[in-house]
Amino acid sequence: MQGLNSPETANEDDEKKLTIVDDEATENCLNPVGPLREGAELCRLHLGDERYVVLKSFKGVMQAHIRQFELGPKGPFPTSKGVALNLEKWKKLEEMYAEDIDLSVTNFDKNDENIDCKIHLGSNYYVSVKKPIARVDIRRWFLPLDSDVIVPTKKGISLTFKQWSYLKNSMAVVRQLVSKELDETVYCEQSNDHLNQMGYLACSNCNPNGYMY
Numbered sequence: 293m294q295g296l297n298s299p300e301t302a303n304e305d306d307e308k309k310l311t312i313v314d315d316e317a318t319e320n321c322l323n324p325v326g327p328l329r330e331g332a333e334l335c336r337l338h339l340g341d342e343r344y345v346v347l348k349s350f351k352g353v354m355q356a357h358i359r360q361f362e363l364g365p366k367g368p369f370p371t372s373k374g375v376a377l378n379l380e381k382w383k384k385l386e387e388m389y390a391e392d393i394d395l396s397v398t399n400f401d402k403n404d405e406n407i408d409c410k411i412h413l414g415s416n417y418y419v420s421v422k423k424p425i426a427r428v429d430i431r432r433w434f435l436p437l438d439s440d441v442i443v444p445t446k447k448g449i450s451l452t453f454k455q456w457s458y459l460k461n462s463m464a465v466v467r468q469l470v471s472k473e474l475d476e477t478v479y480c481e482q483s484n485d486h487l488n489q490m491g492y493l494a495c496s497n498c499n500p501n502g503y504m505y
Contacts (some may be wrong), residue, residue, distance in 0.1 A: 296341070299459065310497065317460055331348060331349065331350065332348060332349075333346055333348045333355075333472075334347040334349075334468070334469055335347050335419055335465065335466075335469060337457040337458075337465060337466075337484070338458075339358075339451065339455040339458045339459055339462070340452075340454065340455050340458060341360060341452075342361040342362065342368055343358070343360050343361070343374075343449070343451070343455060344357075344358075344359060344361055344362060344368075344460045345357070345358055345466070346359060346370070347461060347466055347470065350376075353378060353453065354378075354379055354470060355376045355377060355378055355379075356376070356377045356379070356466060357370070357374055357375070357376045357377075357379070358374055358375050358376075358384040358430060358449050358451075358459065359371065359373065359375075359376075359449070360373040360374055360449060363480075364377075366487060369413055373446075373449060374448075374449045375417070375430050375432065375447060375448045375449055377413070377417065377430075379470065379473055379474055379477045380414065380477050380478075380479060380480060381413040381414055381415075381417055382474075383474055383477050383479075383497040384413050384414070384468065384479065385419060385430075385463075386393075386463045386467070389411045389419065390460055390463070392409060392411060392421060393409065393411070393421060393428060393456065394419040394460075395409075397421060397428065397453050397456065400421065400423070400426060400453075405423060406423075407421060407422060407423045408420075408421075408422045408423070409421045409422070410422070414497045414498065415432075415478060415496065415500050416433045416434055416435075416442065416500045416501070417430070417431070417432050417433075417498050418430075418431060418432075418433055419431075425450075426452070426453060427450040427451060427452060427453075428451045428452075428453065428455075428456040428459075429443030429444075429448060429449075429450045429451075430448055430449055430450075430451070431444050431445065431447065431448025431449070431450075432444075432445050432447040432448055434443060435501045442501060447462060476488075480495060480497045480498055481498055
């Protein structure tokens with residue numbers, strides 16, 4: 293399979309073409325024929341090591357899955373290992389936080405032992421980079437009973453730095469496919485019921501663990 297162009301080798305023309313060909317679904321994703329059935333993949337973008345960004349709708353809600361696949365007799369199939377982000381979380385990752393993650397990745401190999409980046413995407417979904425593990429982790433966390441410290445769940449995936457760079461490349465394709473939906477997606481923090489602090493504190497997306505923050 294042909295994966296995303298590596299940022300170290302891709303030239304400007306390659307980047308402009310946004311050509312990503314992993315399978316028939318991805319090859320034709322920019323020119324879909326007819327309406328998609330519920331649960332059908334809009335695209336499948338390869339990150340390496342059988343990990344993919346998959347864009348598909350579930351119960352009418354478009355989601356971007358970052359998921360581990362396994363090879364079977366009929367080809368790659370999705371496993372439970374991974375995470376599904378709604379368009380608001382995906383848009384935050386793309387527009388607001390990708391540069392912060394890049395900075396942590398860039399500084400990771402420098403003499404800085406204090407790399408500890410943890411960014412909340414909403415509803416206890418976090419993206420983090422922390423020494424000594426050279427990974428970008430995208431995961432859901434939760435607050436156990438009788439505790440004031442959130443802990444990670446198994447619902448997530450850790451990407452190598454190269455896979456993270458491929459994920460960033462995939463953002464341009466995702467935006468091209470669902471540009472209208474992304475443009476219409478409003479950050480929860482900017483909604484009318486968040487104009488005062490009480491609105492924010494009462495929001496299960498922005499403040500999922502109650503008043504601990």
